[in-house]
Amino acid sequence: MSTTGRGTPAQSSTADREIVISRVINAPREVVFEAFSEVRHLSQWWGPEGFTTTTRAFEFRVGGVWDFVMHGPDGTDYAEWITWTEITPPERIVLLHGESREDPNAFESVLTFTPDGPATRIEMRTVFPTAALRDEAITQHGAVEGGRQTLGNLAAYIVEVVRQAEN
Incomplete structure (x- = not known):
């Protein structure tokens, strides 16, 4: 949320289509950024608790694609596709995420x-094409809790990476 010149909160024009999740991770941002930019890391922590990831293709560059399958704890496979639209190391990544x-x-x-x-x-600020799609992601797919769990998995993974680097 931002504020206007009068001190009144200004609502984003996409607020009804957004999910925003944040977390503080006990590591320098270069380390956290690297965990998003290298498939050897992403495959270890990506997704909510109980999910695993199999990568079919990965190229971390603007216009590059990450084509992968998330395997749910119930055995369901979810085809996923991401293309990177902006990369500013170690500050920012913008991506488009869908099934294909x-x-x-x-x-x-x-x-x-x-x-x-x-x-x-x-x-993580996610903007859906419509408010209805955002609402569906929340109610039917547990997107808010799933996002929190994903960042929790990232935090736990980074703690382990940092610990191993210190030994």
């Missing part, structure tokens, strides 16, 4: 990595 390249319901996520003392505040 042609998915009309694909959504945009903006990831920002902000120093917070020795830690990093990561914010």
